[in-house]
Amino acid sequence: MIRTAVTLEVHKSRRLRVGVLCLVMVASVVALAGMNLFSDATRAGFSDPAAQPWEALLLNQVLMTAMTAPILVAVLAGRQVDIEHQGRGWTLARVAGFGPGTLCRAKAVVLGVVLTLTTGAQSVLLLGAGLAAGITVAPPLALWGRYTFCLVLVNLALLCLHLWLAARVEHQLVGLGVGLLGAFYAVFSLLMPVWAAYLLPWGYYAAISPLAMSGDHLVRSGPVPWLLALFLGAAATLFLLACRRLDRSEGGPA
Amino acid sequence: MSHVITTEGLTKTYGSRTVVDSLDLRVPEGCVYGFLGPNGSGKSTTMKMLLSLVRPSRGAISVFGRPMDRRTRHELSPMIGSLIESPPGYGHLTGWENMAIVRRMLGLSERQVRRAIATVRLGDHMDQRVRAYSLGMKQRLGIAMALAREPRLLVLDEPTNGLDPSGIEEIRELLLSLADEGVTVMVSSHLLDEVDRMASVLGILGRGRLVFQGTREALFDRSVPDLVVDTPEPRRALELGIPAVRVRGGVRVSGTTDDGTAELVRRLVHHDVPVHGVRRVRRSLEEVFMDLTGREGLS
Numbered sequence: 001m002i003r004t005a006v007t008l009e010v011h012k013s014r015r016l017r018v019g020v021l022c023l024v025m026v027a028s029v030v031a032l033a034g035m036n037l038f039s040d041a042t043r044a045g046f047s048d049p050a051a052q053p054w055e056a057l058l059l060n061q062v063l064m065t066a067m068t069a070p071i072l073v074a075v076l077a078g079r080q081v082d083i084e085h086q087g088r089g090w091t092l093a094r095v096a097g098f099g100p101g102t103l104c105r106a107k108a109v110v111l112g113v114v115l116t117l118t119t120g121a122q123s124v125l126l127l128g129a130g131l132a133a134g135i136t137v138a139p140p141l142a143l144w145g146r147y148t149f150c151l152v153l154v155n156l157a158l159l160c161l162h163l164w165l166a167a168r169v170e171h172q173l174v175g176l177g178v179g180l181l182g183a184f185y186a187v188f189s190l191l192m193p194v195w196a197a198y199l200l201p202w203g204y205y206a207a208i209s210p211l212a213m214s215g216d217h218l219v220r221s222g223p224v225p226w227l228l229a230l231f232l233g234a235a236a237t238l239f240l241l242a243c244r245r246l247d248r249s250e251g252g253p254a
Numbered sequence: 255m256s257h258v259i260t261t262e263g264l265t266k267t268y269g270s271r272t273v274v275d276s277l278d279l280r281v282p283e284g285c286v287y288g289f290l291g292p293n294g295s296g297k298s299t300t301m302k303m304l305l306s307l308v309r310p311s312r313g314a315i316s317v318f319g320r321p322m323d324r325r326t327r328h329e330l331s332p333m334i335g336s337l338i339e340s341p342p343g344y345g346h347l348t349g350w351e352n353m354a355i356v357r358r359m360l361g362l363s364e365r366q367v368r369r370a371i372a373t374v375r376l377g378d379h380m381d382q383r384v385r386a387y388s389l390g391m392k393q394r395l396g397i398a399m400a401l402a403r404e405p406r407l408l409v410l411d412e413p414t415n416g417l418d419p420s421g422i423e424e425i426r427e428l429l430l431s432l433a434d435e436g437v438t439v440m441v442s443s444h445l446l447d448e449v450d451r452m453a454s455v456l457g458i459l460g461r462g463r464l465v466f467q468g469t470r471e472a473l474f475d476r477s478v479p480d481l482v483v484d485t486p487e488p489r490r491a492l493e494l495g496i497p498a499v500r501v502r503g504g505v506r507v508s509g510t511t512d513d514g515t516a517e518l519v520r521r522l523v524h525h526d527v528p529v530h531g532v533r534r535v536r537r538s539l540e541e542v543f544m545d546l547t548g549r550e551g552l553s
């Protein structure tokens with residue numbers, strides 16, 4: 001059942017410009033985060049580990065991602081769910097034996113794959129940009145990899161939240177507004193004390209930052225593992241419970 | 255006669271408002287069942303309950319002889335072709351793409367889909383996006399989606415909504431031919447005229463209650479025919495205080511018994527009103543319908 005539902009979502013996503021949106025997101029993050037690579041001051045430190053050229057690039061990615069990812073997630077979830085509200089898809093699916101919760105889970109699978117690919121591509125391209133620009137210090141691959149992995153997980157958690165919101169609230173501007181506020185919160189979390197990042201889901205874009213400022217130096221950092229695990233576990237559990245409730249409810253989800 | 259849909263005491267309340275009240279529906283197999291009622295009488299709510307889209311507050315539903323509830327709906331509802339309120343259709347996809355979604359959802363064959371499209375005559379517009387469809391085209395697509403699975407039962411809520419007269423005629427012929435093939439069709443309307451010529455069994459709702467269920471003939475039989483008195487002096491007849499309305503060449507009295515007729519004629523003759531003729535006329539189905547459901551709230 002869920003496999004059929006996933007196939008259906010892939011077919012429904014036609015013309016929703018999911019791919020284009022993700023490409024724009026990747027391109028803008030890579031362009032904005034990599035901008036400094038071309039300033040002379042930065043180039044001077046390309047072969048000096050003390051100048052931390054990779055760390056600077058990675059921190060730029062964290063900032064740009066915090067700014068854009070919440071919005072991308074909100075837009076993708078909104079588009080993929082809005083078609084059901086507009087086209088009476090909930091009823092169509094329900095009388096064919098697919099509850100709204102099943103539809104939401106299928107959407108999570110499809111968009112989850114897309115977001116994972118987008119996130120991966122973003123990190124790889126940025127790494128490539130650094131190499132192409134001529135950074136000769138060895139890149140901190142493990143650190144970058146860990147950040148990318150955490151980012152994928154946080155994106156998926158937020159995706160679940162936005163899918164649920166988009167299904168429950170028919171007006172899609174609400175989801176988009178929440179995404180925008182979330183982006184603000186994510187960016188501010190990077191500047192606020194560490195604990196603030198753990199208060200709201202969007203703060204986790206900052207909490208997973210692999211680097212922190214210490215004096216005028218960047219030091220390795222990372223999320224509190226059990227807090228991150230708790231957040232991800234709670235998001236997954238609540239989403240699945242909400243989907244089950246939607247499947248058992250009458251009519252549509254809104 | 256076996257019944258495809260039966261309900262016992264089917265009731266829906268929203269808060270303290272009862273919008274569907276103790277319905278005992280009997281939809282016989284292989285007929286077109288016209289489900290009639292003025293706006294807001296509870297037709298859509300009832301049909302949603304039949305499809306398990308709305309949970310009944312009370313009562314039981316059985317479809318194909320099996321109870322329809324939350325546990326069985328995933329099995330039963332795909333066997334019913336349905337169209338409830340406005341038709342479904344993804345606006346950003348073409349007609350074909352929409353039908354492909356339905357085909358995958360129900361595991362249908364390409365042939366079934368093509369047949370359904372040919373039946374509703376939407377073939378020329380299938381490459382167009384549904385967003386650009388007219389209401390009538392959307393309605394046809396919705397009917398095609400309901401038909402593609404070749405169901406034994408169709409539940410259609412105002413399927414002729416937005417169709418032009420020739421479209422309505424097409425749907426009428428389509429439903430009749432489906433019934434000939436043994437498909438049971440339950441079709442709702444707030445216009446008696448629309449279902450009158452296709453439904454062999456009628457169920458009439460008035461304010462959530464089933465005020466009539468049976469054949470068209472039984473509905474006529476229930477109403478007492480009107481009496482027309484031909485007279486060149488209708489004014490004088492009316493001045494006698496007879497509960498009548500003036501019609502061409504006389505007056506028309508509604509719903510009189512045989513004794514009442516005798517008494518009426520006696521009074522007219524006694525007051526020297528010239529009576530040229532007295533005859534019974536059948537009331538139109540529309541009038542019977544209006545009497546049953548109350549005259550207000552009809553569009």
Ligand SMILES: Nc1ncnc2c1ncn2[C@@H]1O[C@H](COP(=O)(O)OP(=O)(O)OP(=O)(O)O)[C@@H](O)[C@H]1O
Pocket residue numbers: 268273291292293294295296297298299300444
């Ligand atoms: N979700 C709801 N909450 C509260 N009241 C509702 C709800 N759905 C329907 N109603 C009420 O139930 C009554 C019956 O509505 P329904 O849509 O079944 O009527 P209908 O016979 O289909 O009318 P129409 O011919 O206009 O389609 C209406 O008075 C409506 O206001």
Ligand SMILES: [Mg+2]
Pocket residue numbers: 297298299339411
């Ligand atoms: Mg209705």
